[in-house]
Amino acid sequence: MRIESIAVYTANLPYAGKAYAFAGGRSHQDFLSTVVVLTTDTGLMGYGEVCPCGPNYMPAFAEGLPSCLSVLASALLGEDPLHITRINESMEQALNGQAVAKAAIDIACWDLLGKAAGMPVYALLGGLLTRSMPLHRIVPLAESSEMEETLSRYRAEGFRHIQIKLGHSVEEDIELMQTLGRKKQP
Secondary structure, three states: OOEEEEEEEEEEEEOOOOOEEEOOOEEEOEEEEEEEEEEEOOOOEEEEEEOOOOOOOOOOOHHHHHHHHHHHHHHHOOOOOOOHHHHHHHHHHHOOOOHHHHHHHHHHHHHHHHHHHOOOHHHHOOOOOOOOOOOEEEEOOOOHHHHHHHHHHHHHOOOOEEEEOOOOOHHHHHHHHHHHHHOOOO
8 A cells, every 4th residue: 555645634613612712812713723635546545633722822833734744745655654653754754843744644644554454543552441531621711700600611511621721810820720629510
């Protein structure tokens, strides 16, 4: 099996809330998602997706991913996507850093490996350890009362794993966490 083509698609994903806000007055209304499709000479297609949380939140720059993927594609065409270690070595030789771009291709290769083996990727990675995976929600930075309301709503929806974004003054953040810690779960 050989990689015959690599297609890259991007789409803006709007944030469902008012804004995804965090410390330093930074916030985002949407996020750029990048999907990679590896097509092989056998007709099998593997899919990988990455979606960084904004250029001022983490080092990955979503708008730059298509350029990175173009560089990586030229190094990977004709390679066997089932030899994932070799694919990763080729990506390292072609482009320094850029882990998020490389992750999209890595995910697509694992998807192809699972399809070629007729197995789900979780089985290839060691097997199913739990029947379900608890999801978490993020309470974005906002006024304290709004954050309390968001936390209550998420708990009422059944979420038990919650990340709280902080970024007020240290004193306000401490008070907020103490207040939120006193809120009882339903």
